Every structure is written in C-alpha cells, then in structure tokens.
Amino acid sequence: xxxxxxxxxxxxxxxxxxxxxxxxxxIAFGVPAAVYVVAFFGYPLFYNVLMGFQNYTPRSFYTxxxxxxxxxxxxxxxxxxxxxxxxxxxxxxxVGSIAFQFAIGLGLALYFTRRFPLSGLLRAMLLLPxxxxxxxxxxxxxxxxxxxxxxxxxxxxLIPGVDAGVPWLTQGNWALVAIIxxxxxxxxxxxxxxxxxxxxxISADIYEAAKLDGAGAWQRFRYMTWPLLKxxxxxxxxxxxxxxxxxxxxxxxxxxxxxxxQTQTLTTWSYQYSFQLxxxxxxxxxxNLLIIIATVVGLLYLRSLRRSGxxx
Amino acid sequence: MTRxxxxxxxxxxxxxxxxxxxxxxxxxxxxxxRAWIHTVIGVxxxxxxxxxxYWMINASFQPSGALLKPEPSYFPTTFTLDGYRSTFATQGxxxxxxxxxxxxxxxxxxxLATPAAYALAKLRVPARTSLMLVVITVQMIPGIVxxxxxxxxxxxxxxxxxxxxxxxxDATTAVPFAILIMRAxxxxxxxxxxxxARIDGAGELGVFRSIVVPMSRNSIITAGLFAFLHGWSxxxxxxxxxxxxxxxxxxxxxxxxxxxxxxxxxxxxxTATVASIPAVFLLILVQKxxxxxxxxxxxxx
Numbered sequence: 354x355x356x357x358x359x360x361x362x363x364x365x366x367x368x369x370x371x372x373x374x375x376x377x378x379x380i381a382f383g384v385p386a387a388v389y390v391v392a393f394f395g396y397p398l399f400y401n402v403l404m405g406f407q408n409y410t411p412r413s414f415y416t417x418x419x420x421x422x423x424x425x426x427x428x429x430x431x432x433x434x435x436x437x438x439x440x441x442x443x444x445x446x447x448v449g450s451i452a453f454q455f456a457i458g459l460g461l462a463l464y465f466t467r468r469f470p471l472s473g474l475l476r477a478m479l480l481l482p483x484x485x486x487x488x489x490x491x492x493x494x495x496x497x498x499x500x501x502x503x504x505x506x507x508x509x510x511l512i513p514g515v516d517a518g519v520p521w522l523t524q525g526n527w528a529l530v531a532i533i534x535x536x537x538x539x540x541x542x543x544x545x546x547x548x549x550x551x552x553x554x555i556s557a558d559i560y561e562a563a564k565l566d567g568a569g570a571w572q573r574f575r576y577m578t579w580p581l582l583k584x585x586x587x588x589x590x591x592x593x594x595x596x597x598x599x600x601x602x603x604x605x606x607x608x609x610x611x612x613x614x615q616t617q618t619l620t621t622w623s624y625q626y627s628f629q630l631x632x633x634x635x636x637x638x639x640x641n642l643l644i645i646i647a648t649v650v651g652l653l654y655l656r657s658l659r660r661s662g663x664x665x
Numbered sequence: 666m667t668r669x670x671x672x673x674x675x676x677x678x679x680x681x682x683x684x685x686x687x688x689x690x691x692x693x694x695x696x697x698x699r700a701w702i703h704t705v706i707g708v709x710x711x712x713x714x715x716x717x718x719y720w721m722i723n724a725s726f727q728p729s730g731a732l733l734k735p736e737p738s739y740f741p742t743t744f745t746l747d748g749y750r751s752t753f754a755t756q757g758x759x760x761x762x763x764x765x766x767x768x769x770x771x772x773x774x775x776x777l778a779t780p781a782a783y784a785l786a787k788l789r790v791p792a793r794t795s796l797m798l799v800v801i802t803v804q805m806i807p808g809i810v811x812x813x814x815x816x817x818x819x820x821x822x823x824x825x826x827x828x829x830x831x832x833x834x835d836a837t838t839a840v841p842f843a844i845l846i847m848r849a850x851x852x853x854x855x856x857x858x859x860x861x862a863r864i865d866g867a868g869e870l871g872v873f874r875s876i877v878v879p880m881s882r883n884s885i886i887t888a889g890l891f892a893f894l895h896g897w898s899x900x901x902x903x904x905x906x907x908x909x910x911x912x913x914x915x916x917x918x919x920x921x922x923x924x925x926x927x928x929x930x931x932x933x934x935x936t937a938t939v940a941s942i943p944a945v946f947l948l949i950l951v952q953k954x955x956x957x958x959x960x961x962x963x964x965x966x
Contacts, residue, residue, distance in 0.1 A: 372789070378869045379788035383796075386781030386844065393837050394803040397814035404814065414820045461710065469703035475711050477952045481718060484944035486898035488916040489937045492923055493721045496930050504720055507737050538717065599807035602900045606920060623809045628905055633813065640810045647805055655798070 398644070405641045409633035419634075426638040435614050435622060439639075442529060443598065443618040449533040450540060450600075451593045457537070458544025458589075463574075465545070466552050476549070483542035491606025494535040498522050498607070525615030528608050532616055536603050543596075544589055551585030552578070594650050599643065619643045718941070724934035725749070732930050748935030756936045759918035763897055766914055767943075769832035770896030771889045774839040779885060782847035783877050787854065804841045811837060812905040819906060826911035834902040839895040843888035846954070850884035851877065887954040890947050897943050915940050 405426055407419035430436060465476045482490065497505050498521035506518030521531040555578065563573050601620045604610060610617040610625060617625070619639055627636030724732055725748050726741035784790050785797065815834055816825070824830030854877060862872045878885065903914040913921070919940060922933050 375789040376791065379784045379790040381869075382780040382784035382788060382873070383790055386777045386840065389777050389836075389840060390799065390803060393811070393815075393833065394806060397811045397818070398806060400814040400818065401810050404817065409817070414817070417821060464703075464707070464710070467700075467703055469700040469707065471704050472707060475704075475707045477948060478711055479714060480948060481715060481944065484894065484947055485718075485941050486900070486916055486944070488898075488900045488919050489721075489940050490717075492919055492933055492937045493717045495923060496724060496934060497717060497720055499930075501735065502733050502737065502930075504737050507735070538714070541714065595805045599809065601809060602916075605900070605904075606923070620807060620809050623813065624905070627813050627816070633817065637813050640807065640813055643807050644810055647807055650805075655802070 401637050401644070402641060404633055404637035407634055407637075409637075411631055413633075422634065426634040429635045430638045430642070435617055438614060439617045439619055439622045442616060443620075445529060446533055446536070446600070446604075446618055447594060447597045450536045450597050451590060453533075453537045454540035454544045454593060455586075455590060457541050459548050461541070461545045462548035462552055463578075465549055476545075479545060480542045482539055485539075487539065487602035488606050490539055491535060491603050494531070494538075495522065495607055498531050522608055523612055525612060528612060528616045532604050532607050535607060536597070536600060539603065540593065540597070544593065547589045547592075548582070548585060551582050551589075555581050591650065591653060595647060598647060598650065619646075721934045721937050721941070724930050725938045727931060729929050729931040733928065745931070748931040749939075751929075751932045752935045752939055755932075756915060756918045756922070756939070759913045759915040760939065762912045763915040763940075765828060766831050766835060766899075766903075767893045767896035769828060770835040770839055771892045773832055773836045774843050774892035775885065775889055777836070778840050778843035778888060779847060779878065779881075780873065782844045782851055783873060783881075785844065786848045786851035787856070787859065787877070800841045800844050804838075808838070808901045812901055815902075816905055824906075826907050828912070831902060831906055831914070832896070834906055835896040835899045836892070838899070839888075839892035842895070843892060846888050846891070847881060847884045851881050854880050883954070887951045890951055894943060894947055897940075 404419075406421055406423060408422045408425070409419045413419040461479065465472055497503050500506065500518050500520050500523065503518070503521070505521065509515050509519065519527055521527050559577060560573060563577060568576070599620055600618070601624065604616055604618060604621050605624070608616040610621040614622075619642060623636050623639035623643065625636075626632045626639060630636075723739070723741055726744055726746070727738060728743055728745045728747060731738060731743045785793060785800075790796065811834070819825050819827075819830050819834075822830075824833075858876050858880070859872050862876050867875060898916065899914070900916040900920065903917045904920065907913065907917065909917070909921075915936070919933065919936050922929075922936060
C-alpha cells in the first residue's frame with residue numbers, strides 16, 4: 354500500500370479512480386465466499402442463539418412458529434442431572450486428550466528431527482490416523498475394545514495377573530477412558546506435524562554451540578528447545594483445545610454418549626436433545642454454551658497467535 | 666565432518682558424558698550404523714501407531730465367525746472376501762453417494778474459495794486483516810451449532826435429504842480451510858506477471874484465469890483434495906441433515922452397520938477399509954502440503 358501511495362502526486366485524480374476500481378475488483382472476487390460465510394456461518398450462529406430462547410416443537414417445522422420462552426431452555430438444561438456430568442466429561446475428555454496427544458506428539462517430533470534413512474516416509478505414514486474419516490477410526494476402536502473378542506483385552510490378558518477383560522465401552526469410567534485413548538490416537542499426528550515444523554525452524558547451530566559448551570541432552574531440551582518452541586506450543590495447545598472441545602464423531606461412534614450418559618459431552622448432549630429427542634430449544638441452549646466456551650478458547654488462541662508473532 | 670570433530674572435542678572435554686551415552690563414540694562408521702538403528706526404531710513406532718489400521722484390514726479378511734473367539738488371529742489365516750462382497754452389496758450405493766457429495770463439495774469449495782483467496786492475497790480489499798480473522802475463527806465454530814440451525818432452515822427450504830444441501834453444509838469445513846491454504850501460496854505469485862498481463866490488455870477475469878489459476882495449480886489441487894476428504898469424512902452433517910430415506914453417505918452407513926449388527930465385524934471392517942482409501946490417496950498425492958493443511962494454512966511451515 355505504501356509503495357503505491359509514494360508514487361508521485363501528479364496523477365492523483367486518476368489514481369483515486371483506479372483505487373476505487375481496484376477495491377471493486379477485490380470485492381467482486383470476494384463476494385461469493387462472503388455471501389456463503391454469512392449464510393452458512395453467520396446466520397446459523399445467529400439462529401442458534403435465537404433458538405435458545407424459543408420453544409421448538411415438531412409442529413414448528415410446518416408452521417415455522419416457535420414461541421419465545423425466555424430462559425426456560427437454559428433452565429431445563431442447567432437443572433438437568435446430565436448438566437454437570439456433561440461439563441465434567443467435556444473437560445476430562447479435552448484435557449486428557451490434549452495432554453497425551455501433545456506429550457506423545459512432542460516425543461515423536463523430537464525423534465524425527467534426527468536425520469536417518471526413510472525418516473520422511475515414516476513421518477508421512479504416521480499422518481494416516483489423522484486423515485481417516487473419524488467414524489472409521491471409531492469403528493476400528495470399537496472393534497478393538499470389544500469386551501470378549503477385542504484385541505485390547507486379549508493383549509491385556511497377556512499380562513500376568515490379568516484374567517478378566519476390561520468392560521471398555523459398557524462401564525462408565527472405562528468408557529470415558531476408552532474414548533479419550535481413541536481420540537489421543539487420532540490427534541497424535543496433528544501435534545507431531547506442528548511441533549516438528551516448530552523444531553525445524555530452530556537453528557541447528559545453537560545446538561552445536563551448546564554441545565560444545567557441554568550441555569547434555571536434557572539440558573539442551575529444557576533450556577533451549579522448550580523456550581524456543583513455546584510460541585508453537587501455545588498454538589498447538591490452543592488449536593487442540595478448539596478442535597477437541599467439539600469432537601462428535603468419535604464419541605458417537607464409540608459410545609453414543611452412553612452408557613447411561615456417562616460419556617455425554619456438551620456436543621453429544623446437544624445432538625441428543627435436538628436430533629434424538631427433537632427438543633431443539635434445549636439443544637440450541639447446550640450448543641450456545643459450547644459457543645461461549647469455544648469463543649473464550651478461541652480468543653485465547655488468537656492472543657497466543659499474536660504473541661507468537663505470526664501475522665496470520 | 667565438522668560434527669565428528671565437534672564430537673571429538675567434546676569427548677576430550679567431558680569424558681564422563683561419553684561414557685553415559687555410548688552412542689557418541691567417535692567411530693567413523695558408527696554414524697551410519699546409528700542412523701539405521703534410528704530407522705529400525707522408527708519402523709517399530711510406526712508399527713505400534715498404525716496397528717489399529719492393520720487390525721482393521723486383518724478383520725476385513727476374516728470370516729465373522731472366526732473373529733468371534735477369545736484368542737484373536739493376528740493374521741487372516743482363514744481368508745475370506747465375504748466382507749468386501751457384503752460391502753459392495755449393502756454399502757455400494759452409499760459409497761457412490763459419498764463420492765457424489767464429496768465431488769460436489771470440491772466444486773462448491775473451489776468456486777467460492779479460489780477467487781476469495783486471490784482477493785485476499787493480491788487485490789485491494791477493505792478490512793483485509795479483519796476478514797482474515799473471520800476466516801480463521803469461523804473454523805472454530807462447533808459443527809453441532811451449525812447442524813442445529815441448518816436443520817431448521819433446511820427443513821423449511823426442503824434441503825433435508827438433498828444432495829445440494831449436504832454439499833453446501835459439508836463445504837463449511839472446507840471453504841475457510843481452502844481460502845487460507847490457497848491465499849498463503851498465492852501470495853508468492855510475482856506481482857509483475859499480473860501487471861504484465863494487464864498491460865497486454867487482459868481484464869481482471871483474464872488475469873485470474875490465465876495467470877493466477879495456472880500458477881496456483883498445486884495449492885488449488887491441495888485445497889480440492891482436502892475438500893474431498895472433508896466431504897467424504899463428514900459424519901455430523903450426514904447424520905443430521907439426512908433421514909436415511911433418500912440416500913445415505915458411507916459414514917452414516919458404517920455407523921448404522923455398527924449399531925445394527927455388531928457381530929458382523931468382518932463386514933464393518935471391510936467397509937471401513939474401503940472408506941479409508943481416499944485418505945491413503947491424499948497422503949500419497951499431497952504429502953508435503955499436509956503440514957500446511959493440518960492447520961488450515963493458519964501456520965505455514
């Protein structure tokens with residue numbers, strides 16, 4: 354912009370006309386996407402907030418009328434016995450998933466910074482779990498978790514002293530652990546790729562210098578890698594949070610929120626209200642709570658992004 | 666060479682450290698051997714992490730009866746193609762449905778995102794930074810929020826159980842993503858090329874078609890492949906915006922298959938294997954862009 358502004362004052366009139374024309378061209382190219390974003394993000398977002406204050410019945414679909422009920426939907430949701438458990442499950446699922454995804458992803462990223470034959474190929478193949486349709490991954494894990502015939506229990510029984518299999522998907526706390534493990538598996542590649550990219554951008558020279566100064570591997574990690582990786586770490590963790598909070602497919606495919614709501618998160622609970630009980634009001638209320646949480650997390654993410662100095 | 670020298674110097678300075686880590690011994694050939702040991706460990710890591718995929722393929726070739734025993738067969742010794750036969754019989758039309766939806770998602774995504782990415786990368790647009798922030802943040806809106814509202818709106822517009830409706834909904838995950846990836850790469854197109862075309866009398870659409878699109882071919886293909894994968898993998902919109910009476914995408918097919926007959930793991934795993942094929946293709950085709958794709962172009966490696 355500044356370069357154009359500096360190119361002489363002589364043709365100012367002509368330039369302002371070109372400016373206007375340039376703006377029009379830019380807008381023309383952007384309009385289709387802008388309309389789409391407004392229609393398919395903006396409007397649903399607004400509509401969802403509205404729905405949270407309305408009473409939607411199956412009749413509403415024909416008449417298009419839904420009476421305004423104030424905060425009744427929110428009262429329904431908050432006084433439901435599923436409310437606090439759903440919040441708790443969402444928190445445990447999110448924190449548990451991210452902690453292990455990040456730790457394992459970082460370990461792998463560090464491992465793959467070494468140069469060795471086929472490292473690029475192996476690293477690329479590790480991405481597969483992230484690219485699979487989530488419902489496929491959950492189908493695989495559901496089969497592996499099968500209480501009687503699943504491979505997870507078969508392997509566990511190889512451990513001396515373990516005779517009985519774990520009721521992975523049929524008992525509450527185990528089911529929560531099961532969906533977290535499956536989700537960790539799915540998220541490892543995501544963490545690995547981003548952290549590997551971050552590690553690549555740290556200059557190798559400083560490691561050489563530190564080696565010469567006699568810094569051990571742990572010291573190099575603790576005092577050089579970790580602080581220098583911090584901006585990327587923040588981005589990875591915040592993105593992980595944003596993506597994990599809204600996980601739907603994995604839980605639906607593995608437990609459907611069950612048994613007895615014991616793996617119900619805000620996302621699956623909202624689905625249950627809207628699409629299984631056809632109570633769209635409370636369903637919208639739950640997903641609005643999700644929006645509030647996602648917004649707070651998203652703002653934190655943008656802040657971390659800005660702090661890391663990446664203009665994008 | 667310098668590395669070896671540095672190592673030698675280090676062993677002189679701190680002999681104790683060398684003893685603690687024998688791999689640092691300053692032998693000439695050891696570096697290469699050590700590198701191959703890393704490869705072996707890398708293969709082991711890969712085998713552990715990709716074991717679930719092997720387990721899927723393994724089960725897809727074993728008769729259902731053989732799968733239901735307490736001691737699992739680690740290899741498909743009793744080989745069968747029944748699972749794939751039943752996949753083609755019961756899920757074949759669902760696979761076709763998903764192909765149509767995914768291709769439609771690609772077309773919609775590229776038509777909307779390519780010009781927008783160009784505008785954000787190369788043209789004058791008002792409030793560019795804010796627009797970029799909008800594109801980044803809309804990616805974070807939970808899908809269930811959109812599903813709730815879209816269901817109500819679609820019901821009134823008769824877009825439930827409608828191909829176009831599902832394509833438009835699936836494009837929500839793909840469009841912001843595609844804009845960010847393509848924009849990141851379009852920024853590298855030299856301004857001079859576009860100026861030269863304008864001087865030669867090309868209109869704005871001409872510049873876009875004859876310079877920008879050909880030069881961004883790789884990023885357009887990448888965005889398109891990701892859009893395909895989004896459409897192919899989508900489950901949330903597929904399960905909320907269809908009733909199962911008109912057509913069923915394959916993800917919903919697997920979901921219902923799992924729920925209905927948990928005993929037929931052979932069939933479920935065969936379908937899952939078929940549904941995994943696009944992911945494998947994507948990995949082979951655009952491996953080096955996946956890092957950019959993973960973040961939706963928000964962070965460029």
